[in-house]
Amino acid sequence: MSSTFSGISTALSSLRAQRQGLDVSGQNIANVNTEGYSRQRTEMSSVEGVSNVPTIWAKQDPVGTGVNVGDVTRIRDELLEARVRTEHGNNAYHSGQSQIYDSVQAVFKEPSDTGLQERLSSFWSDWQDLSNQPGDGAVRTKVMQQGGAVATGLNQAHTQLSTIYSSSHAGAAAQVKDINTAAAEIASLNKGIMQAKVGGLPANELADRRDALVLKLADLAGATATVRDTGAVDVSLFGSTLVSGTASRALALNGAETLSEQGANPPSLTFTDNGQPAIVTSGELGSSMDSLNTVLPKYAKSLDDVAAKLAATVNGIHQNGFDRNGDAGEPFYTGTDAKSITMSITDPDKVAASGSANGRLDGSNADALGDVATSGTGPDVTYRQLVADLGVTAKSATLKAETQSTITADLDSNHQSTSGVSLDEEMSNLLQYQRAYEAAAKLMSTIDQTLNTLINNTGR
Template sequence: MSSTFSGISTALSSLRAQRQGLDVSGQNIANVNTEGYSRQRTEMTSVEGVSNVPTIWAKQDPVGTGVNVGDVSRVRDELLEARVRTEHAHNSYLSGQNATYDSIQNVFKEPSDTGLQERMSTMWSSFQDLANNPGDDATRTAVLQQASAVSTSLNGASTTLGTIFSSARSAAKSQVDDINTTAAEVASLNKGLMQAKIGGLPANELADRRDALVLKLADLAGATATVRDNGAVDVSLFGSTLVSGTAARTMQVNGANTLSDQAANPVSMSFTDNGQPAIVTSGELGSSLETLNSVVPKYAKSLDDVATKMISTVNGIHTAGFDKNGDPGGPFFTGTDAGSIQVAITDPSKVAASDNANGRLDGGNADALGDLATSGSGPDVSYRQLVADLGVTAKSATLKADTQSTITADLDSSHEATSGVSLDEEMSNLLTYQRAYEAAAKLMNTVDQTLNTLINSTGR
């Protein structure tokens, strides 16, 4: 049979438990606006009677002896968090790609009055004007000026694409530095969590900080995480370990620093400890690598193809004609690509507008040059294909990024609903714990009065 004083012990355990519940609710309320904070919950368990082992002359007391606070746990959904990390990584990748295509579209600025297409059209029109007036030096000068505007546009577009490449290369380096620093912090927090678990110390806030950093790694590189029984997490990048317990690996960026070197030396990642490749295809870094090795080189090559077509077609016709002095025409453009194309002629009289060598000045060759505007194999066709492909791809990137942003926001809302602090719920908890505390105090007072009556009033 339990002691007469067990009621006081029961009330005392309730006072302690309800007070801890009040403390936990207060902590939740204090961190309602703390980013990454997980709502905490007091886990209470009832205490059994004096003995649950039956004996011959003993009888089990049917009433327990109070309440224990087993743990203060974080309210988390591991499956939801894993999906949040995956969708965040995908969102960062698509947002990065969308930004890249926006930058490339700004390079070409089509359609516009100052874009390359308009300048090529103006150049072809100047050749037609020259065909109508082959002896006019002002018209010849206009041809050279318009051709120079075309070459300058090609040079500028090529330079800007190179700048986009260099910016993405610098961004990749910064992202890798951030990944290395964050991975080291995760490993350090893992150590603290493991020690806290061994010592039975509270570590919920440490775990919140650690999980926020793991989410950051997912944003940066598409990292995934596996929780250990000892409280630590292992972080991986597409099958390769980045963080294992208290140890973190570092990565480095390899490959070309400039767009001109990319084809021969693509940008890649590797682990610094053993030099093995680090595969990253998601997150901000995955987007940077896609920009460096695929997107920018693709449009740079397409632009070079336009310049090469311009050089070969114009020079092919120009060298077949004759200039104002009756001499054979030389190359109209020099260079091999968009970055090097230049007008080779400085003297307007050297423009080969005539298509015969008998000294008669005519505009037949200039007319043939002007007809390149409508040629099915001319540079305009190549350029329009480039712009059309860019427009369709950029539009698709925008739609994908917008859709993924909505999906990610919805998952974040679900995660917040699960792990975030609700002031309404915490206020309700406060009232519940307060009333329970008051009731436990009332119970203790009642038992005290009962014992006082028993001890002081019985037997008189």
């Protein structure tokens, strides 16, 4: 049977429980603007009577003995969080791809008055002018200058692509470093959370920090996570373990740091503990690896094709003609790629504008070179195909990034509505706990007065 003083114990348990509820609401309000903070809730349960096991000659009071705060839990939706991590990885990947295509488009600057297409058009036009004035030294000089401008444009485009490659490689190296740091910190936080759980200590703030790092890994590399019964999380990268309990692994970035070396030594990722390949196809790092191994080499190769076509076409026709002295034409360009192509001749008299060796300046060979502008197999066609492919692919990357950004934002909003702090709700909780605390205090005061009457006034 319950003691005469059990009511005081019941009231006291309520005072403690409501006070803890007030503390938890206060913690939520204090962290309303803290990134990664999860709303907490006080889990209360009623306390049963002294015993729920039947005994002979014993009668139990049907009324319980108060309230107990079992735990302070974080409000989380694990399924929603798993999807949030997946979409964050996709969003970071598509955003990175959109940015790299924007950078490549800035290299070619088409259409524009300063792009390579405009330089090529002016080059062929100057050949046409020379065909009409084959003996004019100024026109010959202009042809050479414009031919040099085309070669310089190819050189500059290659240099810019190389710069973008080096920057992307440095970015990938920084991302790998961030991944390794975050993985090690998650393992350390896992250890703290597991120890706290065993000792019955609170670990919600530790779990918030850890989950924020897991989301960071999703952004960086498309990482996924699995929660253990011990409170720890295991983190994986496309089937390979990155964090397991209190242990973490590290990644290493290997391969060429420059565009010119990429073909012979493509960048790759490995785990440092065993040298096995690490597959990353999502997140910022996934985008960086695709940029280094696919996007930039593709357009560098296309640019080299333009340079090779230009050199082969112009040299082929130029060497069929004759210069101002009646000598056979020499190669107009040297080099067969965008990095190395340059002017081969430096004397305007060496420009092979004539189609005959008899010293007569007929300009027919210059006319043939001018006609390259309308050739279906000339360098202009190769270059326009490059620009068209880049434009279509870049537009597709932008649309994917915009769509994925919307999806991610919607999920973040859903996640915030589930786990984030609502000031209106917390204000309501404060009032609820306050009234309950006041009622428990009134209960204790009433019982105290009752007992005072019983003890001091009975038997007079």
